[in-house]
């Protein structure tokens with residue numbers, strides 16, 4: 001167990017140095033008591049992760065990234081969630097595995113890395129064999145990647161901003177582009193690119209990296225730069241998920257174009273560039289106006305599209 005990592009916390013690039021074991025908080029707003037907003041099967045991830053029985057998602061409260069437009073603002077900014085001791089988390093994840101999910105998907109886990117590593121070790125010790133998935137913002141120091149790769153089979157990082165000024169405006173750190181590219185390179189060196197998956201969804205992905213990018217309203221130039229940066233650094237074989245599901249949240253009021261949804265022609269321009277650059281392992285989201293993508297963590301089932309919601 002590596003709980004000491006919480007003592008003078010440098011788990012993310014903010015390096016706040018907060019003594020979270022003493023109940024203090026840094027930028028992420030969380031102490032060393034692990035808090036979670038939702039645990040359950042989720043069918044809204046890319047088909048290679050959701051498959052037919054769902055991805056076993058764990059949504060942690062708080063976030064070290066803290067983008068003002070966060071689509072999960074109820075948990076990242078408002079800190080909705082319950083405290084989970086290591087034992088409670090282990091039992092909850094064993095129960096989730098028992099439901100037949102294809103993987104365990106740790107969402108925004110950076111500020112709770114010691115808890116994630118600990119529960120993954122215990123689950124492997126208990127005979128759990130399904131892949132573990134690190135679903136993160138990309139705002140991560142390269143050195144932390146091999147530590148997490150000891151337990152992770154799949155990395156699912158965002159690459160949100162190639163424009164340092166936009167990164168500064170959205171999350172307050174212009175280093176995001178260089179940090180994220182370095183972290184993604186390290187992820188690929190640890191687990192490779194996402195291996196081909198069975199399109200029927202019966203045998204979802206088991207290992208590798210897939211990069212996500214959410215297209216932001218009024219910020220197409222950033223998205224084009226994201227694609228060009230990824231192409232230049234990793235080539236067209238990099239698996240990508242280019243998302244159109246942006247919805248303005250209450251914090252986006254008075255934030256210019258962030259207060260509206262994405263226009264179809266903006267998304268089309270980005271998809272055209274994906275094609276021009278020759279990326280060929282790409283998920284796109286053709287639909288607009290699907291509210292199922294915006295979760296409500298105040299409900300038992302945060303995602304309206306999930307069975308039982």
Ligand code: SF4
Pocket residue numbers: 009010011012013014015016017018020025026027028029030063064110111
């Ligand atoms: S994980 Fe939280 S406390 Fe630790 S350095 Fe990052 S923002 Fe600060």
